[in-house]
Every structure is written in structure tokens, then in C-alpha cells.
Amino acid sequence: MSGDEPRTRIIVRKGRHGGGHHGGAWKVAYADFVTTMMALFIVLWIVGQSESVKQAIAAYFKNPGVFKEGQAPSVLPSGSGLLPGEIVEAPPPTKAEADEGDKIQEEKKLQEAAGRIKEMIEKKGGAFESLKEQIRIEVTPEGLRIELLERDKSPLFRVGSATPIHPLKPLLEGLQGVLGTLQNHITVEGHTDARQYSDRWNYSNWELSADRANSARRVMENAGLQAGRIDRVVGFADRMLLVPEDPMHPNNRRITLLVRRHGQR
Numbered sequence: 001m002s003g004d005e006p007r008t009r010i011i012v013r014k015g016r017h018g019g020g021h022h023g024g025a026w027k028v029a030y031a032d033f034v035t036t037m038m039a040l041f042i043v044l045w046i047v048g049q050s051e052s053v054k055q056a057i058a059a060y061f062k063n064p065g066v067f068k069e070g071q072a073p074s075v076l077p078s079g080s081g082l083l084p085g086e087i088v089e090a091p092p093p094t095k096a097e098a099d100e101g102d103k104i105q106e107e108k109k110l111q112e113a114a115g116r117i118k119e120m121i122e123k124k125g126g127a128f129e130s131l132k133e134q135i136r137i138e139v140t141p142e143g144l145r146i147e148l149l150e151r152d153k154s155p156l157f158r159v160g161s162a163t164p165i166h167p168l169k170p171l172l173e174g175l176q177g178v179l180g181t182l183q184n185h186i187t188v189e190g191h192t193d194a195r196q197y198s199d200r201w202n203y204s205n206w207e208l209s210a211d212r213a214n215s216a217r218r219v220m221e222n223a224g225l226q227a228g229r230i231d232r233v234v235g236f237a238d239r240m241l242l243v244p245e246d247p248m249h250p251n252n253r254r255i256t257l258l259v260r261r262h263g264q265r
Helices: 025-047 051-062 095-134 168-179 205-222
Strands: 135-139 143-149 186-191 230-235 254-260
Touching (some): 143 168
Parallel strands (some): 186 230
Antiparallel strands (some): 135 143
């Protein structure tokens, strides 16, 4: 080829192919598949959780702003979960849960009061020595019941009257110191035996039992018990005998203090 002949330039263009194993479309499809599977596993995990966890997760997606930073790393009590670095506020207790909590606290306080009364009687020693066998203390479904019983040689009141005899007065004053720490209302009951009056036609065991209960109320309030805490004074005469098989038994003559549970009428 002589130098004067023109040169022919040949250009070969290679086509670009998007398919085949040399493309990236399969990566997009695989990523979609992995995302779908992750979402499925999360849904299955949530379905198996407790109601409180479900509520916490739902609350997060409704309002993420209620979660605070820098606190526990999870909505789960165990500390592992979906929301690292954030925590959801626990839902408030239901009315049933709150009522149950109140009952537990009230039971605890009544039991503690019963223990303090027993301890007071033990510590007083000689002052209440003669009354140790005449005091019954128990926590019942109604509340804290304290019964002060008479014995033939250890009466609480003068015969046929509502005048208290020592050491009933200091005992009632001591009980006021314990019961005054509670917020429950108190019923004071008066009871007599079946012995009937014969010299006073207008005064019976009904009046006597009510007067003795009212006398006990007066002693406790004068000692400092808040007015209104005793909201019921009742005289039962001989209608609720403690020893029904022996209507004249001295234990039938008694004063009962009932510290009622909240809601008890």
C-alpha cells in the first residue's frame, strides 16, 4: 500500500447487556425478599408478646415523641427488644388493679394495727394485766374487730350503768392512739347479757347497751380521736350474745370496736 492511499479506520462498538448474571436486578429482588421476611418475623414476634408489650409498640408508632432518650434500651421488662435507646411509659393501672392494690394496702395496715395493740397490752404490763384475758383482736372480712369483754370479778362498767371502771378508760385511750393513725371509720357496739331491769320501766338493756357504747366513744374522742372517725354507735342489748348457750354469761356484756374496711357500711 502506497503512502498516497487513504487509510480506512474501523471502529467496533460493543453492545451493553442489562440481563444475565452480569446485571444487578437480582440484588434488588433479593433485598425486597429479605425485607419482606424481616417484616413477617417482626409481625410474628409481636403476635407472641404480652398485651403490655403490644400496647407499648403501638404507642411508639402512634406517637414516638412520648419515648424518652437515654433511658432503658427496650420496651420489654427484660431489657431486649425493638427500640434501642428508648422507653415507653407504662399504661396506667386499670380501676380493678388500683382497687386490688388499695385492698392489699388496707389489709396490711389493719394487720399492723392489730399487732401494735397486742404489743401495747404486753408492754403496759401491770396496767392492763387484769384485762389481758378480756380483749379479743382479729381481722375479719368486715375489718379490725376489738372486743372488750367483762368477767364477774373484772367488770368494765358499774353494774347497771354506763360509768366505766378502771382500767377501761386508760385502755380505750391507748386504743385511740393506735386507731387514730388509720383513716377507716369506726363502729362502737354495746352488748349486755340477758338479765333484765326490774325497777325502771323506762330503761332497758337497749338503753344500757347504747349508753355504754356512747360512753366508750366519748372517752376515745376526749383522748384525741378525730371527730367523725366514729360514725356509728349502736346498742344491741342481749340480741347478739357472745355465749348464746349461757345468756347470763359475763362475756355477753361487752364493748366492740369495729374498724370497718373502706366500703363497708
